[in-house]
Amino acid sequence: MIKLKEALVIAEAALKMARIRQLNPMSVAVLDARGCLVAFQMEDGSSLLREDIAKAKGLSALALGMGTRALVGRAKHHPAFFVGLSALSKGNMIPVPGGVLIRSPLDAAIVGAVGVSGDLPDHDEACAIAGIEATTYSWDAGADPS
Amino acid sequence: MIKLKEALVIAEAALKMARIRQLNPMSVAVLDARGCLVAFQMEDGSSLLREDIAKAKGLSALALGMGTRALVGRAKHHPAFFVGLSALSKGNMIPVPGGVLIRSPLDAAIVGAVGVSGDLPDHDEACAIAGIEATTYSWDAGADPS
Amino acid sequence: MIKLKEALVIAEAALKMARIRQLNPMSVAVLDARGCLVAFQMEDGSSLLREDIAKAKGLSALALGMGTRALVGRAKHHPAFFVGLSALSKGNMIPVPGGVLIRSPLDAAIVGAVGVSGDLPDHDEACAIAGIEATTYSWDAGADPS
């Protein structure tokens, strides 16, 4: 599982990317494989729900074992299923990009997830990926087949 | 953050506009930047959920840092995302006009939000704006790009 | 049922009493007989849960048809019952003074309730009573037989 030292590297690198790209104030949540928060950082000026959205993106990825980009088309084609998942997960099902799995480079085992919120979903995801790329882990943002 | 004295000015001016326009019984919630209710007033004859809708409109604006008019098109084009946000925020995500941010005229910092419910969304929003215009603060109702 | 004009008189008089007594920042909620919020005012410097506690005190009084002072001894002698009521009411069962029924002076019918939070329960209750006494209604704070 992801360790605190690594989670801090991820959070810092994700926010560094947000500043390079001059994005909106960004929130980044790094979760371990249990869905427990290991590190979280919210930039100044973030709005009220950003913490919850960032965490929910990470939890969505862990919930179904795929990066949240893979959920976009599924949610579109099976809306009733996602309404059900949304209620079942008590809101922790956010089918937009920005929830990225952290995988072991050896056996692809899931060691955690990163959720990012603050700007457009594609930009949020780019920050999550930049965070994981600052470590030796692999990232899995999910593929949208639709 | 918005103060009680200012919040009462906003509520009174919003309801005055509702009477000038002869709208349905109106409820107005003035929230501070924490999402805490500072002042609330519900006109006689209001139906059972108006308090919750008025507060939820204000909370929606604070949650994402934009007036709720900006959420109309987003909700239309990304319904699954808004279903998710609705559950995540425990119902406090109402993507129709009537949730208006209160901003500082100096630096545009968010000092609170007004949520109004009772009539058509456009009329609700007009009352929220009239309330904020009775103070020295700026209003941000959100822009719908769709 | 209590009307907005009367609810504003109650809120104003309750906060006036808080200032006369130099109490902590006070929050006052005036509910109608349905449990809907008619007027709410929170003084500057109030902590994060005051809105919820003030409302919950008023709802507790309406829930059982007695001022919350009458709940103190009952909660002490039947704690398991109040744990159950607390869960059933989703937290809106606060068995300390400060939730006061508003009754018609003619037939004692319940027309609403006032909930106050911010200082010690006895002081909160005194503000609620002062609010109702500024109208022609009668107050019922509940009697603690224990």
Place this chain on the structure above:
Amino acid sequence: MIKLKEALVIAEAALKMARIRQLNPMSVAVLDARGCLVAFQMEDGSSLLREDIAKAKGLSALALGMGTRALVGRAKHHPAFFVGLSALSKGNMIPVPGGVLIRSPLDAAIVGAVGVSGDLPDHDEACAIAGIEATTYSWDAGADPS
């Protein structure tokens, strides 16, 4: 309100104290005045609920405007009230030391709170205080009059 840069200083200093004292794996949550998480760090080996407890301690302090040490005696003498607050706050009412207010040294205004969980409450609180002392802010752990 507390800023990210300051929140990271607090979290780092709190965990440094935990290592100096060789305490159990520790979790530290730094919240702003809105109750939003600004920074969070969980040491390796933490059990499943530590994130929630750390956050709930900080939220408890913000909810009532006092450090959680001030809640110990109150909860002992008024258990029914705290059962009610526990439900009302959806579990975010933890009346043991370890939730410490962050105050401005100028006017004592609340700018945030720190919640720490992992070891005995007195040790948790010592870490929270050590965190705040690494900044220019003042801490308010609450006083237990009982």
